[in-house]
Amino acid sequence: MSDSSPARPAAVLDVWCELQCPDCRGALDDLRALRARYGDRLELRLRHFPLEKHKHAFAAAQAAEEAAEQGQGWPYVEAVLGRVEELDRAGDAFLIEVARELGLDAEEFDTALIDGRHILIVDADQAEGKAIGVTGTPTYVIGGERLDGGSSQEGLRERVEEIVDRLLAEGA
Secondary structure, eight states, X not given: OOTTSOOOOSEEEEEEEOTTOHHHHHHHHHHHHHHHHHGGGEEEEEEEOOOXXXXXXXXXXXXXXXXXXXXXXXXXXXXXXXXXXHHHHHTHHHHHXXXXXXXXOHHHHHHHXXXXXXXXXXXXXXXXXXXXXXXXXXXXXXXXXXXXXXSOOTTHHHHHHHHHHHHHHHHO
């Protein structure tokens, strides 16, 4: 790759996630470690998979999309996941409060949750997830492999790192 071409990550990790999911909160440390290790050579893509058992998950997915539109996607996701119990209790009000805490346009969040402007993205992610066999969160997809972290995350980061290292070596 020449220096003049835009840098593209050598590997893409799709993270099927749900913002009211305690297991996804548990995955945050792994995601931070992966970002620290690979930097811009690995693109982490949040994919939405709200579960019916969590009544605020669909709204949270929409809010995450609004945060991404306002340039704070991952910081917002991490802030919400870090306080799952508050989301359980307060729902939409909590989602808007987190936006305000991060200096985002909270009124725009409120409007986005009311007008449903991000519903199609969330629905499309969920449909794609179901189509490829995602049944719970977190689930990782990288290099054509699906790794299910819903039952146990033991050894998952190491497995992701093996795949990323292989993809980076192939792309070099």
